[in-house]
Amino acid sequence: MGLLVSRVLSCRDSSLxxxxxxxxxxxxxxxxxxxxxxxxLEELATSSNVHGPQNQGMYPHQVLNYIYWKRVKISSNDAYxxxxxxxxxxxxxxxxxxxxxxxxxxxLCQSGYFAxxxxxxxxxxxxxxxxxxxxxxxxxxxxxHFVFGALYxxxxxxxxxxxxxxxxxxxxxxxxxxxxxxxxxIMKETxxxxxxxxxxxxxxTYRLKAVKTRCFEWLLCNxxxxxxxxxxxxxxxxxxxxxxxxSDLLVMQKEIDVYTTLKIWMxxxxxxxxxxxxxxxxQHANNWLSTHMAYVDNISFLESEEGLIFQPVxxxxxxxxxxxxxxxxTILEQDRLIPMAWLSPxxxxxxxxxxxTQEYGVIGPQVINEQELEECTxxxxxxxxxxxxxxxxxxxxxxxxxxRVTFTRQCVxxxxxxxxxxxxxxxxxxxxxxxxxxLVCFDSNKRVTFRKTTGYKILTFEYKEEQIxxxxxxxxxxxxxxxxCNFLFVNLGNAENK
Numbered sequence: 001m002g003l004l005v006s007r008v009l010s011c012r013d014s015s016l017x018x019x020x021x022x023x024x025x026x027x028x029x030x031x032x033x034x035x036x037x038x039x040x041l042e043e044l045a046t047s048s049n050v051h052g053p054q055n056q057g058m059y060p061h062q063v064l065n066y067i068y069w070k071r072v073k074i075s076s077n078d079a080y081x082x083x084x085x086x087x088x089x090x091x092x093x094x095x096x097x098x099x100x101x102x103x104x105x106x107x108l109c110q111s112g113y114f115a116x117x118x119x120x121x122x123x124x125x126x127x128x129x130x131x132x133x134x135x136x137x138x139x140x141x142x143x144x145h146f147v148f149g150a151l152y153x154x155x156x157x158x159x160x161x162x163x164x165x166x167x168x169x170x171x172x173x174x175x176x177x178x179x180x181x182x183x184x185x186i187m188k189e190t191x192x193x194x195x196x197x198x199x200x201x202x203x204x205t206y207r208l209k210a211v212k213t214r215c216f217e218w219l220l221c222n223x224x225x226x227x228x229x230x231x232x233x234x235x236x237x238x239x240x241x242x243x244x245x246x247s248d249l250l251v252m253q254k255e256i257d258v259y260t261t262l263k264i265w266m267x268x269x270x271x272x273x274x275x276x277x278x279x280x281x282x283q284h285a286n287n288w289l290s291t292h293m294a295y296v297d298n299i300s301f302l303e304s305e306e307g308l309i310f311q312p313v314x315x316x317x318x319x320x321x322x323x324x325x326x327x328x329x330t331i332l333e334q335d336r337l338i339p340m341a342w343l344s345p346x347x348x349x350x351x352x353x354x355x356x357t358q359e360y361g362v363i364g365p366q367v368i369n370e371q372e373l374e375e376c377t378x379x380x381x382x383x384x385x386x387x388x389x390x391x392x393x394x395x396x397x398x399x400x401x402x403x404r405v406t407f408t409r410q411c412v413x414x415x416x417x418x419x420x421x422x423x424x425x426x427x428x429x430x431x432x433x434x435x436x437x438x439l440v441c442f443d444s445n446k447r448v449t450f451r452k453t454t455g456y457k458i459l460t461f462e463y464k465e466e467q468i469x470x471x472x473x474x475x476x477x478x479x480x481x482x483x484x485c486n487f488l489f490v491n492l493g494n495a496e497n498k
Contacts, residue, residue: 008356019086037410076092076154083107086150086250096132099141109152112175138202147171147179160191165202172206180206187211191218192445193226197234218245218447224252224261225381225482226446227278230264237313240265246314250440250484251379254394255321256328258379262317263289263337266310290331293336300339306339319346321378321433325395351488364432365491368456373434373488381484387477394485407483409474414459415466431461434488437470441478450476456486 082088087102094108095103108114117130134144143166150157156178159167164183171179187199190212196215203211211449223231223243235243243249245263249260260282267285268274278286292302301307302314314337323329323346332338380394390407406413418432434456441450454470 047055076152079172080149080152084149086127093129094132095129096144097135097139097141097466098145101145110151110176110178111147112177132172136169136173138166139173140166143167143170147176150176150179150182159183159186161186161195162198164190164195165198166210168202168206168313169348171197180390184208184211188214191215191230191447193231196403197231197236197239200239201236210421220246221440221442221448222249222446223249224257225250225440225442227261229268229276230277230282232268233272235265237269239311239312243315244313245375247377247379249379250438250482251381252482253316253382254325254328254332254380255378256325259322259328259332262310262314263335266313269310270306273287284361284466289335289337296311296336301337310390312315315342316375316377318376318410319343320350321346323350354364357490363430364489365434365458368434368458370456371448373456373486377434377436377486377488378482380484381482383484384479384481386479396489403487405485408472409477410472411468412439412470412472412483413466414461414469416461416464433459433461433488434486435469436461436486438472438484439472440482440484441480442482450478 027240083104084107089103090102090103092101092108105114109118113129115303143163146159146163146167147170159182163277165184166427168180168183168187170181187195187203187208191199191214196218200212200215202208203215219235219239220241220243223235238263244258249258264281264285265311267281267288271288274284289301292306296304302311319332319338319342322332323343332343383390384407386388387409391404393402393404395402402416404415406415414435436454436456438453440448443449452470452472456467459467459469
């Protein structure tokens with residue numbers, strides 16, 4: 001019969017530190033009210049004579065290690081079934097959340113939480129019961145049972161992705177590193193729209209930096225590319241603020257579509273019981289907002305009592321790239337969601353920038369400062385459904401110049417398109433643009449399988465000039481594929497970009 005590995009049956013001295021206040025907060029110890037019957041573990045201890053004079057200096061975990069490895073041979077499966085599930089030879093009880101577990105000190109000492117408690121009481125008296133008062137709502141009896149059971153097993157116990165946040169919470173409370181590592185591994189491999197938000201919150205709470213980063217990257221890639229009612233319902237205010245802020249957010253279409261995404265997310269936040277499809281969502285959100293604003297005069301929705309909490313999120317929209325388009329500006333005006341006090345200064349600055357550009361023939365940005373670009377670039381994107389040659393145009397209003405984009409399996413090409421120059425900023429002179437192009441492919445589980453980016457670069461265009469901006473290896477491309485771009489046409493010193 002296989003032996004239970006030594007890490008399960010012993011504790012190192014370094015883990016047996018004096019209990020800290022936070023380590024034992026919420027726990028109380030209840031001595032047994034009557035003399036306990038000697039169990040087989042105690043009989044083994046007596047027969048082993050570990051309490052003899054030669055062993056008086058041994059630490060408790062050394063005594064237990066000696067007992068088990070000299071006298072007891074037991075498999076991991078037997079330990080789990082007979083000792084944990086059946087409670088045979090239990091020498092301590094743990095009570096928490098209305099349930100009692102009959103456990104064993106030798107196994108509990110693998111938990112940093114209980115190792116401190118057991119060292120502090122072992123030499124003085126053998127308390128029979130420990131009451132745990134747990135205030136963390138993420139921890140339930142199921143997650144506690146899992147963590148306790150893991151102390152009796154060599155191999156990891158199976159756990160479903162949806163159970164991971166609760167198990168992680170219990171493992172962090174009890175300080176069981178092996179279970180924490182198991183949870184971290186599962187989270188990294190099972191990020192999807194059903195788990196990403198709960199994983200992100202758990203990783204932030206329990207300081208799993210790598211998991212938090214992966215969840216955030218998944219959201220940046222999927223929030224607008226693969227929208228979902230269920231997903232939008234799970235995104236909280238703080239997380240949406242960070243997503244809306246990021247220049248790495250993969251935006252489908254243009255900046256006005258970020259506004260639309262925030263609008264439907266806000267609707268779901270205020271109406272969590274709404275059930276419907278993504279196709280129905282925008283119309284319902286527009287109808288709800290229109291009905292609400294029919295009873296409000298002189299202020300926008302974000303200035304109302306109900307809308308105040310959303311102001312920080314909507315302030316991260318890049319309005320300078322929305323109001324350069326008449327259709328987008330009309331949507332903002334009709335919705336009355338955004339305060340005019342936000343928009344009026346942007347209207348003014350955009351007009352002044354246009355006049356400067358026309359008057360002085362401004363070339364455009366000449367220095368790349370990625371920290372400043374984080375909140376300034378226009379974000380846009382589109383889907384390439386299948387292999388082939390595709391050409392489309394992106395117009396950026398009179399402050400920019402029209403670009404024609406061509407995609408093939410070999411390269412991505414940008415070309416300055418011709419446009420009428422009467423009253424516009426597009427004259428027959430050299431123009432600079434800061435750009436970043438990113439290609440992304442997804443698998444059926446919405447996970448990124450391919451990603452390539454140019455990074456931020458400055459491109460100088462002469463009139464109607466065409467330039468290759470990204471070369472591709474046709475062998476690694478899969479379809480459908482998404483192409484995303486960040487552009488900046490004016491100097492960052494202009495106030496409208498800040």
